[in-house]
Amino acid sequence: MSKANEKLPDLLAEAVLKESAPVPQDLVEVDGIDYSKPEATDMRASDLINSMKKMGFQASTLGEACEIVDKMRSWRGKHIDELEEHDKKGSFDENGYQKTTIFIGYTSNLISSGLRETLRFLVQHNMVSAIVSTAGGIEEDLIKCLAPTYLGDFTLSGSTLRDQGMNRIGNLLVPNDNYCKFEEWIVPILDKMLEEQEDYVAKHGKDCLDANTDVDSPIWTPSKMIDRLGKEINDESSVMYWAHKNKIPVFCPSITDGSIGDMLFFHTFKASPKQLRLDIVSDIRKINSWSMESSRAGMIILGGGLIKHHIANACLMRNGADYAVYINTGQEFDGSDAGARPDEAISWGKIKAGAKSVKVYCDATVVFPLIVAATFANGRPLLKPEETN
Template structure:
């Protein structure tokens, strides 16, 4: 009988995981030789870690879903403080909930089986299995409206607005553990391209009804984040979910190319999502599809993990922490001019 012929498809055997004493980083390394989404999760850590080793690369994160109410707030703060991300594009809701907790308010462990009519009668809002008090949310709405009064007559991007909000939270002594406070302190810009679609938008509406003139210029957002891409040597993207933040970051490559920049898509792309591509929606569309638009480079390292982000983020963040705790990274320092111009200076963290 002829011996089994080895071909290009059978060069790398799987390695069954054993159960032993090891760190999360070592566990993830072992998962590189398993299958399915376990391997994809490990590949995402490998790709993200490689991004952090690049000489001049800007890491951009898109954040959707109720990650702050679900307890992921300090994970994002860790990524900011340790410059594992350099720019954050978020839903307004996550940042509202972040401010809510910075003010000492809480989200509570609940149940998805609770009676929602009964919750309503008790003034309790439900986010799947997380509870919060509606009255406390409205209190935070009004605090944001009060903050906006000090910005009367200003026209600014969401990056500038959230930066000022983060500064205020730090000055009030509530910045520790806060996403917006940490981003302000460590120079990580935050964009909220759909700011009106959140309780921050509600707070600004309260202020506007009271005669406060605050104009958050969302087209300025498009210009500013595109300048980041234009001025960066390379870019890598990490998406938690999809939605508006995903496309807002993706389209920077298109805008930059229209403006004459010689670029051909983001160089790394990672996504943690529960959406799927066959419904045609952006949140589940593949990075291969994005290549056809010029949003992702054809030779980019692309990893999509179909997983609940509340499972993925803690594992990935711990693995990256272990792998980089003794490493120095060259990260971008963003220097914004009053006329909207941007320069980037890469510093060693």
């Protein structure tokens, strides 16, 4: 205590002027960006985020998320020629080395937003291995190829918009005519899919409805249906188009929960008594098998709920993911899956105890473009193997 405070009552001195323990040498000092320096002018995204790492709060978790994504995408294992035949599974890079199987999940509102173009970039350039989305995340991508979504306002009157045939998604507006165009586009495809299904069953008998190893058969699953829609849309602005072209599976266990579900429902009346069937069990076997066969597994989760848990549960089948980045605004006090931090998933075996994981509490439309710009799209070589451990 300084001499200036020697006459303070002992209780007051102990309460207010308590001495600090020695500061550990490994603590990092809080620091920010000095915009008076030339290098801070019009910074690259990677340099900006690197400068934000010591700011604290979500700026620091954003920096940590970028580090994890870089390690996730940079890890390399053995060359395929070094592996036993039964170990030649999982993901491999263009040079034949094992790489992380990256599962990315996103909710439908993010496809409705301009984040769609960021997601399309990742799929177009084969930077992710598998996708999990909601039905809206599939159909809104396809609908945008037929008609645009517009900026609106969060405060627009719902009853007025209803009278105008305008649907609001936050501060976005989707004319109801867009869904009419979607119906006109998808119904002939559903007709053709049903015809192919019926012809295949007639040719191969009802036994073909058992566990079917013919991956190209019209015994439809949600992922097969989505792949077909990506092929049919034939539009390079579409995430689903590039998923089809690059053979990246898109899983959607809630395929009926949206306009696609409406179209399937309407189609049951049109095609009655015949009916298009989707085998959801085959898809759960497929995504879980992908996880089990992966050399390392990474999760990038944008949003929460079904897409978050479906990927996490698949990673449970391999005793947890090796990397995990969550981005959402959910809080954990209500016990929701969206709000749960990575540590909760560790308790379930969905993320490994020693995994590199982080949750960024933020709107994904704000931070994910920054993450992609600083990692996948930074134009720099991948990290060296010793830097990914």
